[in-house]
Amino acid sequence: MDITGNLSLVGYGLATIGPAIAVGLIFAAYINGVARQPEARPLLQPIAILGFALAEALAIFGLVLFFL
Amino acid sequence: MILAPAAQLPMSSGEEFTAPGAEIFWAPLIGEGDWAITEQMVWGGISVILISIALVMLTRNVSIVPSKSQFLFEGFYNFARNSIARDMIGSKHFLRFVPLLFSLFTLILVNNWFGVLPPVMNPTFGRIGFPIAATLVVYVVYHWVGFKRYGFSGYFGHMIPEGLPGWIKPIIFPLELITYFITRPLTLALRLFGNMFAGHILIVLFVSAAAYFLTQGVVFKVLAVPTFLMAAVMWMFEALIQALQAYVFTLLAASYIAGALAEDH
Numbered sequence: 122m123d124i125t126g127n128l129s130l131v132g133y134g135l136a137t138i139g140p141a142i143a144v145g146l147i148f149a150a151y152i153n154g155v156a157r158q159p160e161a162r163p164l165l166q167p168i169a170i171l172g173f174a175l176a177e178a179l180a181i182f183g184l185v186l187f188f189l
Numbered sequence: 190m191i192l193a194p195a196a197q198l199p200m201s202s203g204e205e206f207t208a209p210g211a212e213i214f215w216a217p218l219i220g221e222g223d224w225a226i227t228e229q230m231v232w233g234g235i236s237v238i239l240i241s242i243a244l245v246m247l248t249r250n251v252s253i254v255p256s257k258s259q260f261l262f263e264g265f266y267n268f269a270r271n272s273i274a275r276d277m278i279g280s281k282h283f284l285r286f287v288p289l290l291f292s293l294f295t296l297i298l299v300n301n302w303f304g305v306l307p308p309v310m311n312p313t314f315g316r317i318g319f320p321i322a323a324t325l326v327v328y329v330v331y332h333w334v335g336f337k338r339y340g341f342s343g344y345f346g347h348m349i350p351e352g353l354p355g356w357i358k359p360i361i362f363p364l365e366l367i368t369y370f371i372t373r374p375l376t377l378a379l380r381l382f383g384n385m386f387a388g389h390i391l392i393v394l395f396v397s398a399a400a401y402f403l404t405q406g407v408v409f410k411v412l413a414v415p416t417f418l419m420a421a422v423m424w425m426f427e428a429l430i431q432a433l434q435a436y437v438f439t440l441l442a443a444s445y446i447a448g449a450l451a452e453d454h
Contacts, residue, residue, distance in 0.1 A: 167276055167440060174437050178376040184383050185375075 129186075136183035143176035206401045209393040214315050214386070229313045236299045236313065244295075269294045269439065277443035282450055286443070289330060293323060294439040297381070301431035304389055305424055312431065315385040317378070324378040327442040332369075335449030344449075377441055384434045388427045395420035 151169035155162050217225035247262040255263060269291040274283040297314065304312030314320050335344045348365040349358055399416035402409040 163272070163276075167272070170437060170440055171444060174376075174380065174441055177380060178372070181376055181379045181383055185379060 133183050133186075136186075137180050140176050140180040140183075143179070144173055147172045147176060206398065209390055209397055211386075211390075213390070213393055216311070227316065228311060229316045229319065232303055232309055232311060233300060233313045233319065236296065236303065240295055240299055266291065273436070273439050273443050277440065278447045278450065286330075286446055289326070290439050290443055293327070293442060294435055297323065297438055298432060298435035301385060301435055302428065304385060304431055305392075305428045312385040312389050314381050315389050317382050320378040320381040323381070323438070324374050327377065327445065328374045331442075331445045331449045334446060338450060373441075373445055377438065377445075381434055381438050384430055388423075388430055392420060392423050392427060395423055 147169060151165055154165050214229075216228035218228055218231060219226040247258060250256075251259060270283075270287050273294065274287045274290050277283075278286060300313035300319070303309040304315065314323075332344075335347070338344075339347045345362075345366075348369055349361055350365075353361060395416055399413045399420060402413035402416060
């Protein structure tokens with residue numbers, strides 16, 4: 122069986138591990154915060170989403186480098 | 190309208206399976222090459238017409254005691270107005286950015302959901318031109334309000350966070366310049382594009398793989414069932430991601446505007 126494709130795909134797969142862990146940690150902290158203090162939820166939600174977006178930016182840079 | 194992905198589905202047992210790639214997004218309707226009118230452009234236009242009609246219908250007969258549809262629409266509007274614009278920009282300046290943020294949110298949400306709605310099944314923002322256009326609007330707006338508020342040199346000075354020791358400012362300044370002028374628009378556009386692109390490819394991959402399994406032997410025909418189920422799961426996951434990405438895009442646009450306006454960081 123022939124395997125065709127690009128090795129940079131594997132590289133991009135590895136590169137997503139970091140942001141994946143980061144996103145997991147951010148939402149774990151968010152869930153912890155809401156569990157301890159449910160009324161803080163509207164305050165925490167945009168912060169969690171912003172942090173998620175910033176961590177995800179690293180994966181997006183990886184995607185750009187894959188296309189280069 | 191979904192001729193391009195459908196044409197790729199293997200129909201007979203002799204065919205090799207080819208995984209869907211970036212070419213499934215290339216769907217020209219009229220013309221060819223760089224100036225072709227693509228399916229996504231048509232759906233983008235239709236989405237604007239649909240949104241306009243829906244919003245005019247919903248706001249035509251507004252009353253103090255809201256009807257059911259008015260109540261639902263007010264909830265949707267208040268989400269963009271209060272949870273995104275007011276919470277990010279602050280109650281002093283947010284009101285003049287509500288039209289922009291609400292239009293962005295509605296447009297991106299409807300166009301993203303086109304990616305999972307059966308007659309369309311094609312996320313408009315999966316073509317890089319659309320996220321770039323939406324980002325360009327946000328880019329011009331947040332720099333414009335920043336320059337207008339702080340003046341030309343004042344805005345550049347405003348980029349450096351307050352309270353830093355003097356020796357570190359020359360190091361921070363280029364980093365902040367890169368953040369404001371390159372990183373922010375780049376990630377804003379590519380986040381939306383990447384999510385729509387990857388999500389759509391994933392759905393097409395599962396569906397085309399299941400269709401390919403159906404043309405093969407008995408074992409593969411059985412395998413097609415979980416593959417179709419997985420496609421359905423991915424479909425629902427995509428609907429969630431698409432709503433989330435519309436929210437994230439608008440939230441980040443609001444936070445960039447807030448960053449350009451803020452008194453201090």
